Amino acid sequence: MGEISLKLNGKLETRDVADxxxxxxxxxxxxxxxxxxxxxxxxxxxxxxxxxxxxxVKACTMLAKQAEGSEIVTIEGLADGDELHPMQQAFHENHGxxxxxxxxxMVMSAIEMVTKNKNISEDEIRKGLExxxxxxxxxxxIVQSVKAGAAKMGG
Amino acid sequence: MNEVTKIDGIGSSVxxxxxxxxxxxxxxxxxxxxxxGQVQAYFLxxxxxxxxxxxxxxxxxxxxxxxxxxxxxxxxxxDKVGGPICGWxxxxxxGSSTKEPPHPLLAQGKVRFVGDAVAVVxxxxxEQAKSAAELIDVDYNELTPVVDFVSADKGAQIHxxxxxxxxxxxxxxxxxxxxxxxxxxxxxxxxSVRNNRLVPNAMEPRSALAEYDSLDESYTLHTTSQNPHxxxxxxxxxxxxxxxxxLRVIAPDVGGGFGSKIYVYIEEAVCVWASxxxxxxxxxxxxxxxxxxxxxxxxxxxxDVQLALDENNKIIGLRVDTVCNxxxxxxxxxxxxxxxxxGTLLSGQYDIPTIYTNVKGMATNTVNVDxxxxxxxxxxxxxxxRTMETAAKEVGMDPAEFRRINFIPKDAFPYQTQxxxxxxxxxxxxxxxxxxxxxxxxxxEKRRAEAAKRGMYRxxxxxxxxEACGLAPSAVVGALGGRVGQWESASVRVNPTGTxxxxxxxxxxxxxxxxxxxQIVADKLGIPMENVEVIHGDTDKTPFGMGSYGxxxxxxxxxxxxxxxxxxxxxxxxxxxxxxxASEDDIDFKDGKFVVGGTDKEKAxxxxxxxxxxxxxxxxxxxxxxxxxxxxxxxxxxxxxxxxHIAEVExxxxxxxxxxxxxxACDDFGNLxxxxxxxxxxxxxxxxxxxxxxxxxxxxxENGQLLTASYMDYCMPRAxxxxxxxxxxxxxPCTHNDLGVKGCGEAGAIASPPALINAxxxxxxxxxxxxxxxxxxxxxxxxxxxxSQSVAAE
Numbered sequence: 001m002g003e004i005s006l007k008l009n010g011k012l013e014t015r016d017v018a019d020x021x022x023x024x025x026x027x028x029x030x031x032x033x034x035x036x037x038x039x040x041x042x043x044x045x046x047x048x049x050x051x052x053x054x055x056x057v058k059a060c061t062m063l064a065k066q067a068e069g070s071e072i073v074t075i076e077g078l079a080d081g082d083e084l085h086p087m088q089q090a091f092h093e094n095h096g097x098x099x100x101x102x103x104x105x106m107v108m109s110a111i112e113m114v115t116k117n118k119n120i121s122e123d124e125i126r127k128g129l130e131x132x133x134x135x136x137x138x139x140x141x142i143v144q145s146v147k148a149g150a151a152k153m154g155g
Numbered sequence: 156m157n158e159v160t161k162i163d164g165i166g167s168s169v170x171x172x173x174x175x176x177x178x179x180x181x182x183x184x185x186x187x188x189x190x191x192g193q194v195q196a197y198f199l200x201x202x203x204x205x206x207x208x209x210x211x212x213x214x215x216x217x218x219x220x221x222x223x224x225x226x227x228x229x230x231x232x233x234d235k236v237g238g239p240i241c242g243w244x245x246x247x248x249x250g251s252s253t254k255e256p257p258h259p260l261l262a263q264g265k266v267r268f269v270g271d272a273v274a275v276v277x278x279x280x281x282e283q284a285k286s287a288a289e290l291i292d293v294d295y296n297e298l299t300p301v302v303d304f305v306s307a308d309k310g311a312q313i314h315x316x317x318x319x320x321x322x323x324x325x326x327x328x329x330x331x332x333x334x335x336x337x338x339x340x341x342x343x344x345x346x347s348v349r350n351n352r353l354v355p356n357a358m359e360p361r362s363a364l365a366e367y368d369s370l371d372e373s374y375t376l377h378t379t380s381q382n383p384h385x386x387x388x389x390x391x392x393x394x395x396x397x398x399x400x401x402l403r404v405i406a407p408d409v410g411g412g413f414g415s416k417i418y419v420y421i422e423e424a425v426c427v428w429a430s431x432x433x434x435x436x437x438x439x440x441x442x443x444x445x446x447x448x449x450x451x452x453x454x455x456x457x458x459d460v461q462l463a464l465d466e467n468n469k470i471i472g473l474r475v476d477t478v479c480n481x482x483x484x485x486x487x488x489x490x491x492x493x494x495x496x497x498g499t500l501l502s503g504q505y506d507i508p509t510i511y512t513n514v515k516g517m518a519t520n521t522v523n524v525d526x527x528x529x530x531x532x533x534x535x536x537x538x539x540x541r542t543m544e545t546a547a548k549e550v551g552m553d554p555a556e557f558r559r560i561n562f563i564p565k566d567a568f569p570y571q572t573q574x575x576x577x578x579x580x581x582x583x584x585x586x587x588x589x590x591x592x593x594x595x596x597x598x599x600e601k602r603r604a605e606a607a608k609r610g611m612y613r614x615x616x617x618x619x620x621x622e623a624c625g626l627a628p629s630a631v632v633g634a635l636g637g638r639v640g641q642w643e644s645a646s647v648r649v650n651p652t653g654t655x656x657x658x659x660x661x662x663x664x665x666x667x668x669x670x671x672x673x674q675i676v677a678d679k680l681g682i683p684m685e686n687v688e689v690i691h692g693d694t695d696k697t698p699f700g701m702g703s704y705g706x707x708x709x710x711x712x713x714x715x716x717x718x719x720x721x722x723x724x725x726x727x728x729x730x731x732x733x734x735x736x737a738s739e740d741d742i743d744f745k746d747g748k749f750v751v752g753g754t755d756k757e758k759a760x761x762x763x764x765x766x767x768x769x770x771x772x773x774x775x776x777x778x779x780x781x782x783x784x785x786x787x788x789x790x791x792x793x794x795x796x797x798x799x800h801i802a803e804v805e806x807x808x809x810x811x812x813x814x815x816x817x818x819x820a821c822d823d824f825g826n827l828x829x830x831x832x833x834x835x836x837x838x839x840x841x842x843x844x845x846x847x848x849x850x851x852x853x854x855x856x857e858n859g860q861l862l863t864a865s866y867m868d869y870c871m872p873r874a875x876x877x878x879x880x881x882x883x884x885x886x887x888p889c890t891h892n893d894l895g896v897k898g899c900g901e902a903g904a905i906a907s908p909p910a911l912i913n914a915x916x917x918x919x920x921x922x923x924x925x926x927x928x929x930x931x932x933x934x935x936x937x938x939x940x941x942x943s944q945s946v947a948a949e
Contacts, residue, residue, distance in 0.1 A: 028187075033180065034180070034184075034186075034187035035179070035180015035181065035182070037184070037358075037359070037410075038186075038360075039358045039359065039360065039410075039443065040442075040443035040865070041442045041443045041865070042865045042867050044865075044866035044867065044871075045358065045443075045866060047358060074180065075178075075179065075180035076179065076180040076181075078179070079179050084175070088179065091174070091178055092170055092171070092174045092175070093170060095170070095171065095831050095834075095835050097177055097178065098665035098666070098667070098835060098839065099358065099359065099408075099410045099411040099665030100173075100174075100176075100177025100182045100408065100410065100665070101182070101359040101411060102410075103177050103182075104177075122879075123875075125874070126874040126875040127874075127875050129873070129875070130873050130875055133358065133866065133873065134358065134874075135358050135411050135413070135839070135843070135871070136358075136411055136665045136835075136839045137839050137842075138839045138840075138841055138872075138880065139838075139873075139874040139877055140838040140879050140880050141838065142874065143874065143879065
């Protein structure tokens with residue numbers, strides 16, 4: 001066990017956790033933010049993607065300890081009160097989600113992708129989403145959403 | 156109540172009302188829910204496919220840190236808890252019925268597949284439960300595993316009750332007439348196809364959280380279910396022998412189902428049982444490996460097809476002999492999928508004078524096989540549409556023209572097929588024409604030639620599918636062996652201010668019911684959608700209902716809502732007539748207002764609602780106060796969506812990679828309530844079909860070990876495996892439901908695999924390739940190219 005401190009969605013959080021606690025379990029179980037999902041056990045599905053110091057990371061691939069002192073943003077930290085983040089709004093307007101389980105990871109990945117590449121092409125979006133699996137949408141409307149989100153984010 | 160401004164009614168692509176919670180991380184899935192004092196369950200699973208259990212020693216595990224209980228099959232047997240049941244059986248050719256071996260919650264004496272649950276460890280944390288499970292010593296006497304289902308009849312017997320490992324041997328149609336047609340045919344096209352085994356892979360793994368309240372001796376179960384009422388019925392009546400009222404089942408947000416969350420699984424039942432035994436809430440959530448090992452798989456057929464043609468290339472008969480793999484135990488709907496949902500679909504869109512089919516359902520030492528998106532109908536469509544394409548090539552006709560001359564003509568509806576179904580309506584040429592236009596079929600050869608210049612093989616392939624969804628009526632379901640009804644329920648409660656609460660027996664796990672169902676109500680009552688709330692998934696709130704699967708939610712559940720709203724309107728008219736001092740017959744209801752015909756006297760819907768709950772001026776002597784109505788709707792027939800999908804592919808001969816370069820889908824779903832949601836359903840279905848055709852394959856080795864039990868080994872479609880899709884519609888409204896709707900959820904998964912494989916074969920046809928099995932992986936395609944070239948060289 002040991003204490004870790006990090007900033008989560010702008011708030012300083014300090015908890016005692018076991019050394020082998022995964023970051024995703026820290027977020028879900030210790031902090032109680034359950035928007036970050038676990039869809040696999042091989043770091044393939046991307047349902048647990050969060051932003052760690054501005055970089056999208058699969059929260060199941062690192063220990064909570066490794067995030068000591070970092071700034072984390074999860075899906076819960078995107079909207080400004082009732083106002084959705086432009087990428088969240090784009091997913092809503094373009095029917096980019098069905099069951100919603102992969103959605104948090106998709107949105108987090110999409111935001112980082114678009115932040116890095118404002119004029120992102122459809123091909124780049126499809127390649128960029130390789131680490132996020134969706135079983136419902138066939139990706140068609142997710143790709144449309146990311147395109148629209150990129151435009152809203154100033155692409 | 157808001158003023159009526161704009162009604163987002165039927166036919167409008169309203170953005171989904173359920174989106175916001177999912178987009179902000181506030182979705183509430185079963186694993187997101189925790190209870191004070193909760194403990195975790197972990198299942199020790201068999202690592203061998205077929206064995207007798209000589210002994211299980213749990214002593215060390217019992218005293219491991221954090222452990223609160225370790226239980227095995229003998230504990231379950233001592234409490235006389237039953238196992239999962241089979242919801243549908245069929246008669247066999249020899250006059251016997253389907254063999255139904257018991258399926259204990261935890262193995263008793265024998266394990267029958269890798270993943271079969273042997274013991275459950277309940278501990279303070281999941282980590283402690285897993286560590287303790289490693290201390291359990293199981294002594295197995297290994298038996299020969301039966302893995303290949305085609306030869307399973309010659310393998311070691313898996314269940315005492317199932318001789319030759321054959322659960323059933325079923326037939327449908329006229330064998331002698333069909334054989335005669337084949338004998339007298341100008342041409343018989345023969346084809347053997349395999350429908351590869353798939354893992355449904357809803358992104359949310361299965362999960363259960365059970366709690367027992369000792370005060371009123373009742374249970375609450377949160378679970379990942381497509382049909383919470385059926386789950387409650389099975390658990391209460393068949394497993395625990397308790398009144399339904401003592402068990403509340405809640406299926407909160409559910410992260411996809413695709414069939415795999417229809418059934419009651421042993422883990423849910425064990426959690427319920429253990430919650431009382433231990434006296435604390437018990438939670439279990441599958442990791443993905445467990446999901447691969449224990450979720451019911453789909454498909455897994457081989458089909459031998461004989462299609463008889465006359466001298467004009469008209470079909471005169473069809474015979475299909477099928478063997479299918481049902482796995483280690485009979486799952487709830489495993490029997491109906493390859494029989495009633497497969498054999499009855501064999502006429503497709505074609506006028507076939509005689510059809511016969513025989514289906515053998517085999518037991519193997521693999522996990523259970525049951526419904527997966529399409530459930531039987533993709534298998535029927537695959538074999539038929541592969542055969543149609545092969546036949547067209549063999550007789551030298553364009554595949555579209557060959558289909559066209561064999562279509563059921565539009566004036567032949569209602570059309571009685573030779574395999575039990577009666578199609579109420581359809582018109583097949585328009586969606587064939589439109590799909591061909593959408594993909595620019597007539598210029599395909601130019602594109603093929605252009606691709607060839609780049610060294611690529613380009614191909615085009617189509618499939619014209621029929622689907623039967625919304626199984627009904629219940630009397631027919633019963634006559635066909637079903638042990639459930641197939642109606643749906645709705646309760647529409649008008650609140651005193653005129654807002655509406657709709658309680659539905661359907662369940663949404665991604666389909667957008669909160670939006671679609673609200674549109675129906677808003678449209679019919681002429682009120683804004685935001686005044687309508689849809690409630691589902693909780694047996695304490697919703698009326699008994701059958702849930703969502705088989706593309707039934709709109710046709711059955713939506714129709715039930717429509718009927719309940721009609722009752723609301725009828726009662727409201729009576730109230731309006733009283734308030735307006737007019738005869739009920741003179742009251743018209745339009746745009747949310749009750750108007751006395753030919754006058755300006757009117758009452759808004761909200762005023763009627765208030766009068767019903769504050770009945771100061773109200774016909775109490777003839778009418779009850781309140782405004783709430785139920786409907787239980789039992790459809791008079793299935794609904795029959797149809798369509799044509801056309802795929803265009805390019806194959807790189809250097810790598811064997813198949814790229815899907817274009818896709819046109821033209822479907823007839825009858826009337827559309829929310830075209831945006833329908834389109835999303837089509838996209839998702841096509842993606843799963845492309846997955847089946849190119850990428851996915853559940854593979855067991857000869858020892859019964861699942862080699863594809865992770866996303867590293869089982870190839871799920873990713874965004875860059877797929878194209879964008881062109882989606883279009885034709886419309887012949889369903890004749891027997893008020894909304895004129897059919898189902899759209901499974902169409903894409905049904906239509907797409909044969910279209911794609913037909914396109915792959917077409918691309919390679921210049922090399923002499925005439926067949927390709929699913930999935931058409933780069934290795935397989937590359938090999939086919941190499942072999943054709945070596946044949947050419949000889």
